[in-house]
Amino acid sequence: MACLFGAMAFRHSWRSYQARILDDLEAHLDDRKLHIVAAPGAGKTVLGLEIIRKLGLRTLVLAPSLLVRDQWIDRLRSDFLSDPDVDLSQYVSTDPAADVVFRVSTYQSIHQRRGEALPACELLCLDEAHHLRKSWWHTLSQLAEHHDCVTLSLTATPPYDAVAHEWANYDALCGPIDAEISAPELVATSDLCPHQDLVYTAVTTCSAQYMRNVQEEAESFSQLRADREMLAQIAAHSWIVDCKKHADEILNNAQLFSAMLVYLQDAGCSVPTYARRLLQIEIADIPSLSWEWLEFLFAGLKKDLPATILDVLARSGALHNDRITLPARKFTKRTEILQDDASRMQACLEIHALERSIRGPGLRQAILVDRVGRLSLKSALPSDGYNAASMFQRLLSDGDPGDLAIMTGQFIVLPRGLAEGIESKDLPDAAGYVLLMGRSFDAAVTRANQAFRFGEVRVVIGTQAFLGQGWDAPSLNSLILGTNLSSFVAVNQLRGRALRIDRFAPEKSANIWHLAILPDEDVVGEDLTALERRFACFARIDRDAGEIRSYFAPEQRSDVQNAKALRLARSYETLHSDWAEALDVGDDIGGRLVRESCVNWRQSQLILPRPRGVAHWFRGLIGQPIPEAEVERMLLRLARVVLESLRQLSEIRTDHDARLYVAKGAVGFSVGVQNASRFEETLFHDTLRELLNPVANPRYLIQLPSGLFRRNAQFFAVPSRFDGHKRRAQVFWRNWQAMVGRGTLTYTRTIAGRGVLQAARLKSAGHHSETHLLWR
Structure with missing residues (x-):
């Protein structure tokens, strides 16, 4: 092994962005996964070879094609060996079954050989790792688990737009992104063109066909939204007639119950007082009827749907193989027109x-x-x-x-x-x-x-x-x-x-x-x-x-x-x-591509904890917004809760010179963290986004009473990084108390907690934040 890795030496000078990643190599390997995003032209192949040399482990490199596979051996010879023509057959092979220290193959080859025993592998290098989302992912996950190897993932294009389960698979195999070489960095060093x-x-x-499709969708929605038989059936449902008696059932299926209330409210029917009390909501908290709510309702009551509803669903194509999908495919796929x-x-x-x-x-x-x-x-x-x-x-x-x-x-x-x-x-x-x-x-x-x-x-x-x-x-x-x-x-x-x-x-x-x-x-x-x-x-x-x-x-x-x-x-x-x-950002140390969590002005009025006091209550009553200075102050507090909680759990190890900032732009506010690594920065923003976005299905919620008589409430999900265990949730809760100062921590996996969870979902449904990239 030492014969190959000991003979390897990079024959050129490292570029600054490559040297940065190599200098921080040990810090990224705590989880035995190294995930590098490198824009085209960053030299990710030579970077991968140097990391392999430094680690000195039996390596299997996998590439998406024969062309890319052969580039690895070409780069090894031309950029790392003093004699490019030396015989490497004892050390290097393109056969994944060869018992050598450095193997280079393709994903297809490994997938075809799944189930076969392969020689020991201590380092699995996944080149162009964005391909690993379906069958290849399953094969490689089994391979990595069997050999208990370190993984090195290299890509220019992480599948950011993958559906949730595909991204989860990708993340489980490759790990979170540890370091990134961005396209603007490469333009700055003349390694990419402007x-x-x-x-x-x-x-x-x-256009006429498109507009007909839009009109058909509106007509279909209109026919489904105020069906008399459907309204009568909901009004006579035992959950509506006697909410108190069926409270446990309702809280076990709060989403369906909420859909019933949304349907009634949309038709102008009265919503039982106890129903609102059970879900801890006011009339104003009940969202507008949407396709999503109709799908919850009709799927939940599918066995008892009126013939009129079934007819509309069938004619639109929304009912297929006994499954209801709303809106119908011909409306969701309108882009094909x-x-x-x-x-x-x-x-x-x-x-x-x-x-x-x-x-x-x-x-x-x-x-x-x-x-x-x-x-x-x-x-x-x-x-x-x-x-x-x-x-x-x-x-x-x-x-x-x-x-x-x-x-x-x-x-x-x-x-x-x-x-x-x-x-x-x-x-x-x-x-x-x-x-x-x-x-x-x-x-x-x-x-x-x-x-x-x-x-x-x-x-x-x-x-x-x-x-x-x-x-x-x-x-x-x-x-x-x-x-x-x-x-x-x-x-x-x-x-x-x-x-x-x-x-x-x-x-x-x-x-x-x-x-x-x-x-x-x-x-x-x-x-x-x-x-x-x-x-x-x-x-x-x-x-x-x-x-x-x-x-x-x-x-x-x-x-x-x-x-x-x-x-x-x-x-x-x-x-x-x-x-x-x-x-040119006017900084001697140069700029870098940073991530910022962004909340527009309207969303800041919906999402952020409202200031306490009669003056603030009266300002809200007459329609005056939260002052800009208060918005910036509260955003900074929420960001501190996230950053300090991650630090205390050693999820972020940045020294105390990491600095949070809030910047006001033309349409809203941006939150960022300076002096953090790419991994830490991403983790911070992913966690903050969970706090600011609509409540999904957290184990723990923070409930904030608001209004003059504290009759209203705001809800915030304890982010998933903290809610897997009560001890971790308590860390977040203590920081919340110290920096925000009020609220109640609620566990949502009880019957009562499920009611609070559904109230949180309804009240936070309109919340929205985004993460932007910006060169600073």
């Missing part, structure tokens, strides 16, 4: 025309679509489809510049002059272009990449499936994401293609285009919501604000949004200076 993410909108050609081919095609063509006009011969563009469309190449006229072949035909019909190419996993299309010496077929009705496939495919890919670099090809039309995995094109400076992508992982992988520096063009800057198809001229809709979720996951430059941040605030009208995007695209030549100004 870039900007631009949103271009288009109004769907299927927006994915019409014509709108996306036109948007891509308009963006392409702009980029070609402003960049001229310097253009190196990729247009990514979902489908190949090979049959469209046989057509003499451009097809109506939205695929790589149709996009190619439309660009040809607009005036062929002779520099187009198609790159898919099935075939390549190149200008005829670039295919000399490679077997090809002429394309009908595309003079000057040839089709390459079969045995010619690999040679064609190499030729296309070379042509793109030298400008003989300036526009590549391809599929996300092909170009999104390992396409090597450092000269790429314009990327149009014309795909129907919703996954943050897939989007960020594609963005990474454009962020690479080009050593032949040090002045390179990149435009990355995101499409949003809208139901009308207003910048709203499901596509826009998906974009906002996407943008929340990575930091980007906001040139107008002079900031690097994650959140996205579009213009209100489509034409205004597009005019802004086009203006910013035209000024790509000033991206270098704009990034330099945004990165």
